[in-house]
Amino acid sequence: MNKFKFQSGTKVFCGSNCLFENKNEIIKLGKKAFIVTGKASGHKSGALSDIINILNEAEIKFEIFDKIENNPSLHNVKDGGTSCRMSGADFIIGIGGGSPLDAAKAIAILAVNDIEPIQLLKNEFTIKPLPIAAIPTTAGTGSEVTAASILTIPEYETKMSFVHEDVFPKVAFLDAKYTESMxxxxxxxxxxxxxxxxxxxxxxxxxxxxxxxxxxxxxxxxxxxxxxxxxxxxxxxxxxxxxxxxxxxxxxxxxxxxxxxxxxxxxxxxxxxxxxxxxxxxxxxxxxxxxxxxxxxxxxxxxxxxxxxxxxxxxxxxxxxxxxxxxxxxxxxxxxxxxxxxxxxxxxxxxxxxxxxxxxxxxxxxxx
Amino acid sequence: MNKFKFQSGTKVFCGSNCLFENKNEIIKLGKKAFIVTGKASGHKSGALSDIINILNEAEIKFEIFDKIENNPSLHNVKDGGTSCRMSGADFIIGIGGGSPLDAAKAIAILAVNDIEPIQLLKNEFTIKPLPIAAIPTTAGTGSEVTAASILTIPEYETKMSFVHEDVFPKVAFLDAKYTESMxxxxxxxxxxxxxxxxxxxxxxxxxxxxxxxxxxxxxxxxxxxxxxxxxxxxxxxxxxxxxxxxxxxxxxxxxxxxxxxxxxxxxxxxxxxxxxxxxxxxxxxxxxxxxxxxxxxxxxxxxxxxxxxxxxxxxxxxxxxxxxxxxxxxxxxxxxxxxxxxxxxxxxxxxxxxxxxxxxxxxxxxxx
CATH class of the missing domain: 1.20.1090.10 (Dehydroquinate synthase-like - alpha domain)
Structure with a gap:
């Protein structure tokens, strides 16, 4: 047998209504949430309003950053990181397809590390990123259970990834109803x-x-x-x-x-x-x-x-x-x-x- | 599809020499190790001496508690918890079959929580347990990748378990050479x-x-x-x-x-x-x-x-x-x-x- 490593850092809940039934898993992540999503998916899927209901009921404050572009650029996640830092949030909720979920990982790092986004590609950060909850609204990215984030780098005319075990989402909620608006x-x-x-x-x-x-x-x-x-x-x-x-x-x-x-x-x-x-x-x-x-x-x-x-x-x-x-x-x-x-x-x-x-x-x- | 949860909290390294090749995974766990093992398995398997070499080379202090009984009792893990607390260790290395690995989980909690061992069965603790590295020397327990610990309870004339996600070993090293002495x-x-x-x-x-x-x-x-x-x-x-x-x-x-x-x-x-x-x-x-x-x-x-x-x-x-x-x-x-x-x-x-x-x-x- 060849040598190998196995790692999965995410607790995954699958099934109808799994978000509400396990809302404590969100609530225990912190005192103020920074919600990372795109212009459309979080809203259309119904996942954003469900999260807002859960946070309001638990009296957890939150800010919504719904500006994640398709194939988010370094500039886009820098904006998100700055907003997150200013919000004082102590955990992140990513809602959407691969773009918001990957961006959430970059923002989780940038919110607490004073670095340029390009440094993400070499894992040049020292402070532990904010914990992330992930709610996929597409059935494709897999980002909800990976430690990878794919970002668009205009200087290199391509997309590149960084991988760091500290950005495995702590918890992911897979409810197919959130993919029905696709x-x-x-x-x-x-x-x-x-x-x-x-x-x-x-x-x-x-x-x-x-x-x-x-x-x-x-x-x-x-x-x-x-x-x-x-x-x-x-x-x-x-x-x-x-x-x-x-x-x-x-x-x-x-x-x-x-x-x-x-x-x-x-x-x-x-x-x-x-x-x-x-x-x-x-x-x-x-x-x-x-x-x-x-x-x-x-x-x-x-x-x-x-x-x-x-x-x-x-x-x-x-x-x-x-x-x-x-x-x-x-x-x-x-x-x-x-x-x-x-x-x-x-x-x-x-x-x-x-x-x-x-x-x-x-x-x-x-x-x- | 029925609802379900999937969780695996342990990074697993498999294969020949995986402990030495990934020794940084041990080193980064803390500054002083408390090694939990039985009278025989840690010594005979060679895993204990390998760990000692790694810790010495990294100049990480350690104490060895090699008193875990087969089917450890509440009393046994209480002893271990007290010794661990007195040692000032900030992480735990469990070496052996199911008994030392299960005991390591109880000790990781008891070292930092002032509770009676019987309270473990109801998860009556509030402070996060010490992180655990696990090295199985038998091919049976699976404890290296579970959040469960089975303890013997004389009052109830049986064995009982507790399960808590905070005692998933952070890392496990599976090298078949450590099972050869069985x-x-x-x-x-x-x-x-x-x-x-x-x-x-x-x-x-x-x-x-x-x-x-x-x-x-x-x-x-x-x-x-x-x-x-x-x-x-x-x-x-x-x-x-x-x-x-x-x-x-x-x-x-x-x-x-x-x-x-x-x-x-x-x-x-x-x-x-x-x-x-x-x-x-x-x-x-x-x-x-x-x-x-x-x-x-x-x-x-x-x-x-x-x-x-x-x-x-x-x-x-x-x-x-x-x-x-x-x-x-x-x-x-x-x-x-x-x-x-x-x-x-x-x-x-x-x-x-x-x-x-x-x-x-x-x-x-x-x-x-």
């Missing part, structure tokens, strides 16, 4: 993001027996949801399964991190504004073909868990869910390849990757 | 204990999708070790698998707790000094037959994971591993049934249990 495209894109986490965690040099358990179980559940996703049947049971599978995929990447599908996808988001999950999804078929050459067994296990017979069938399924209508030049794809090579996660890909390999995957995925 | 009987008995955790966590009213994942994977691995256990082939690979399976079973009961096999087994240990794992093992075949009546599918999943075709084959395997050579009177078994009914965990058994049921299971297991 429109079709967001539901699909975020589901693909979660599936990508499970796949990249499984086809990963740092995969362990434990991460494999989570990844395969997550993919098994996705396998039972794929047809419903394609047919846009978003019943409560499917929403709940997707939310659970997304959390399992989060537990996977909490052990392994992601690899090149994410690494390349960041450029599609940064330069072309393609939603994160869709960006990964556009690349996944070629990514699987690429890794199949060195990890046939593992790729076949992925397909088997998803109940698909081949990578071709995987690709057909992806095409039912998403399609690319954006043109990319060769120069653009060369730039993306170069940027992706700089991502630390590239080293974790099962097959050793060259820049030329990256280019070929991008070209086959986006220009064929 | 003699045949201890290796077998502790393996059966771990298997019993996985089975009782799976045949449990509080089982969840997450606990099921851990339980079935644990039983799958036991299934690959059973023949080696029976044939006394304790090669390194088998030791490592058993240690990993035992940790997975620990993660299972960290979610679910145990049920009546443990509840009844406590009396066999308390009154007849039968080792804990063996006590469970003597009861497991009849326990499975009893639960089969209401949970045929689940019992069959247990057997399938263990690669056994029937409960009869399970029983034959148990008989190759352990046998009962102690006589029990009807009165004794009636007393044990009555005591087991008082265990909280009895309510978690899949089949609703009566005292008469308990008696029949005990009678068939021990007097036939």
């Amino acid at each position: 429109k079709r495209d967001i539901a699909v894109n975020t589901a693909i993001d979660a599936m990508s986490h499970a796949i990249e965690g499984y086809l990963n040099r740092t995969a362990s027996p434990m991460s494999d358990i989570f990844a395969l179980e997550s993919l098994n559940i996705f396998g039972t949801c794929l047809e419903n996703l394609c047919e846009e049947r978003f019943d409560y049971d499917t929403r709940e399964k997707l939310l659970y599978a997304s959390m399992l995929a989060g537990l996977t990447i909490a052990q392994t991190g992601t690899t090149i599908a994410h690494g390349m996808g960041y450029s599609l988001t940064y330069f072309k504004d393609i939603p994160h999950g869709k960006a990964n999804g556009l690349l996944l078929p070629e990514y699987l073909r690429y890794n199949y050459q060195v990890a046939q067994d593992r790729v076949e296990s992925v397909l088997k868990a998803l109940k698909l017979i081949s990578i071709d069938e995987f690709e057909k399924t992806m095409r039912r869910l998403i399609s690319n209508d954006i043109n990319f030049s060769q120069e653009e794809l060369k730039k993306y390849s170069s940027l992706a090579m700089k991502q630390k996660s590239t080293l974790k890909n099962l097959r050793t990757v060259t820049e030329e390999d990256m280019y070929k995957i991008l070209d086959k995925s986006l220009r064929s | 003699k045949r009987d201890i290796a077998v008995n502790t393996a059966i204990d771990a298997m019993s955790h996985a089975i009782e966590g799976y045949l449990n009213r509080t089982a969840s999708p997450m606990s099921d994942i851990f339980a079935l994977e644990s039983l799958n691995i036991f299934g690959t070790c059973l023949e080696n256990l029976c044939e006394e082939r304790f090669d390194y690979d088998t030791r490592e698998k058993l240690l990993y399976a035992s940790m997975l079973a620990g993660l299972t009961i960290a979610q679910t707790g145990t049920t009546i096999a443990h509840g009844m087994g406590y009396s066999l240990t308390y009154f007849k000094d039968i080792p804990h794992g063996k006590a469970n093992g003597l009861l497991l075949p009849e326990y499975l037959r009893y639960n089969y009546q209401v949970a045929q599918d689940r019992v069959e999943s247990v057997l399938k994971a263990l690669k056994l075709i029937s409960i009869d084959e399970f029983e034959k395997t148990m008989r190759r591993l352990i046998s009962n050579d102690i006589n029990f009177s009807q009165e004794e078994l009636k007393k044990y049934s009555s005591l087991a009914m008082k265990q909280k965990s009895t309510l978690k058994n899949l089949r609703t249990v009566t005292e008469e049921d308990m008696y029949k299971i005990l009678d068939k297991s021990l007097r036939s």
